[in-house]
Amino acid sequence: MFEKFLQIVKTPDLRKKILFVLGILVVFRLISAIPIPGVDALRLKSFLASNQFFGLLDVFSGGVLGNLSIAMLGVGPYITASIIMQLLGMIFPRLKEMQQEEGEAGRERVNQYSRLLAVPLAFLQGYGLLVILQRREVIGHLSLFGFATNLIIVTAGTVLLMWLGELVSEKGIGNGISLLIFAGIVARLPVDAGQALFTFDPSQIPLYVAFFAVAVIVIGGVVLISEAQRNVPISYAKRVRGNKVYGGTSTYLPLRINQAGVIPIIFAVSIILFPGLIGSFLAGAQNPALQAISQFLIQMFNNRIVYGVLYFILVFVFTYFYTAVTFDPQAIADNVQKQGGFIMGIRPGRPTAEYLYAILNRVTLAGAVFLGVIAVLPLVVQSVFSITAFTIGGTSLLIVVSVVLETMKQIESQMVMYEYE
Numbered sequence: 108m109f110e111k112f113l114q115i116v117k118t119p120d121l122r123k124k125i126l127f128v129l130g131i132l133v134v135f136r137l138i139s140a141i142p143i144p145g146v147d148a149l150r151l152k153s154f155l156a157s158n159q160f161f162g163l164l165d166v167f168s169g170g171v172l173g174n175l176s177i178a179m180l181g182v183g184p185y186i187t188a189s190i191i192m193q194l195l196g197m198i199f200p201r202l203k204e205m206q207q208e209e210g211e212a213g214r215e216r217v218n219q220y221s222r223l224l225a226v227p228l229a230f231l232q233g234y235g236l237l238v239i240l241q242r243r244e245v246i247g248h249l250s251l252f253g254f255a256t257n258l259i260i261v262t263a264g265t266v267l268l269m270w271l272g273e274l275v276s277e278k279g280i281g282n283g284i285s286l287l288i289f290a291g292i293v294a295r296l297p298v299d300a301g302q303a304l305f306t307f308d309p310s311q312i313p314l315y316v317a318f319f320a321v322a323v324i325v326i327g328g329v330v331l332i333s334e335a336q337r338n339v340p341i342s343y344a345k346r347v348r349g350n351k352v353y354g355g356t357s358t359y360l361p362l363r364i365n366q367a368g369v370i371p372i373i374f375a376v377s378i379i380l381f382p383g384l385i386g387s388f389l390a391g392a393q394n395p396a397l398q399a400i401s402q403f404l405i406q407m408f409n410n411r412i413v414y415g416v417l418y419f420i421l422v423f424v425f426t427y428f429y430t431a432v433t434f435d436p437q438a439i440a441d442n443v444q445k446q447g448g449f450i451m452g453i454r455p456g457r458p459t460a461e462y463l464y465a466i467l468n469r470v471t472l473a474g475a476v477f478l479g480v481i482a483v484l485p486l487v488v489q490s491v492f493s494i495t496a497f498t499i500g501g502t503s504l505l506i507v508v509s510v511v512l513e514t515m516k517q518i519e520s521q522m523v524m525y526e527y528e
Contacts, residue, residue, distance in 0.1 A: 178264030369509035375421035426475035
C-alpha cells in the first residue's frame with residue numbers, strides 16, 4: 108500500500124490530477140460555508156434535526172444544505188436533468204442514436220442538454236425550497252427583491268457546482284459529480300462522530316455495535332457486488348494470410364453484476380425526494396384539497412415501511428434501467444462478429460445478442476436485489492433498534508465505498524498506462 112502511494116506521488120501527471128481534484132474539493136467546501144442572507148442558524152439546525160426528509164436532502168446536496176449555503180441545492184437538479192434525458196433517450200430514437208452511435212461527440216451534446224435543463228430545474232427547486240424555509244421561519248421575511256436575489260444566487264450556485272464537477276471529470280480523476288457528493292458526506296463524519304461521543308450513553312452500546320455491524324455488512328456487500336463479474340468465453344477463428352496464421356485465441360467478455368455502480372442509488376433518492384418536497388411546499392396552502400394532498404404525501408413518506416419499499420423498488424428499477432442504457436448486447440454481438448469472434452455453441456449475430464441479453468438479465472437481477480437490500484438495510488435496523496441516524500448512514504456508506512472503488516480503479520489504470528509508456 109505504501110509503495111503504491113509513493114508511486115502515485117512520483118508520477119507527475121497523476122500527482123497533478125490528484126492535487127487538482129483536492130483543490131476543487133477545497134473550493135467546494137469553501138462555497139458550502141457561505142450562507143445566503145437572512146438565515147437563522149439555530150432554527151435551521153433544529154429544523155434539519157427534526158425533519159428526516161431535509162436531513163436526507165442535505166446528504167445528497169453534498170452537505171451544502173446544512174447551513175443554507177449559496178449552493179444549497181447541490182448537484183440535485185443536474186442529476187434530475189440527467190435522469191430526464193436518459194428517459195427521453197428511450198422515447199425519442201434521435202436522442203438514443205446520439206448517445207450510442209455518435210460516440211463521444213454525441214454524449215457531450217446530451218450532457219450539454221442536461222446542463223441546460225438543470226438551470227430551470229434548479230430555479231423551480233430553489234423557489235420551492237426557499238418558500239418552505241420561509242414558512243418555517245428558518246429564513247426571515249424577505250422582500251420581493253431579496254427573495255429574487257436569493258433565488259438567483261442558489262441557481263447560480265448549482266451551475267457553479269456543475270462546472271466544478273465537469274472540471275474534475277475532465278482534468279482530474281474520477282466522476283466529478285460523485286466526488287462532490289462524496290466530499291459532502293465525508294465532511295459530515297467528524298461532526299457526527301463528535302456528537303455521538305458527546306451524547307454517548309453506556310446503555311446504548313448494543314445500538315453502536317449494531318451500527319458498526321451494519322456498516323461492515325454494507326461495505327463488504329458493496330465491494331463484493333462492485334468487483335463481481337460473469338465472464339463469457341469468446342473464441343476467435345483462425346485466419347490465414349499468406350504464410351501467417353492469425354487468431355485462434357480465446358478470451359472472455361466480463362459482465363459485471365452491478366454495471367450501474369452507485370448511479371441507481373443517486374437516481375432513486377433524487378426521485379423519492381420529490382413527493383416529500385411537494386408535500387412540504389403545499390403544507391401552507393389555504394385550499395383544503397391541497398392541504399389534504401400535503402398531509403397524505405408527508406405521512407406516506409414518514410412511514411418507514413412505505414419509504415423502504417419505494418426505495419427498494421426504485422433502486423431495483425434504476426439498476427436495470429441504467430444497465431440497459433449503458434450496455435447494448437446487440438452492439439457487443441456485432442463487434443464480436445466483425446472481429447471474427449464467437450461464443451461456443453452460439454451462432455454469431457442476433458443469437459449471440461439474445462444469449463448475452465439473457466445472461467445480463469440474470470446477473471443484473473442478483474446485483475439489483477443485493478443493491479436494493481443494502482440500501483434499505485439501515486431502515487430495517489432503525490425500525491428494530493429505534494436508531495434515528497442510520498437511514499442517512501447506510502446510504503452514505505454505499506455512496507462513499509462505491510466512489511472510492513471507482514476512483515481507485517481509475518488511478519490504477521492511469522498507473523498502468525504510465526508504466527506501459
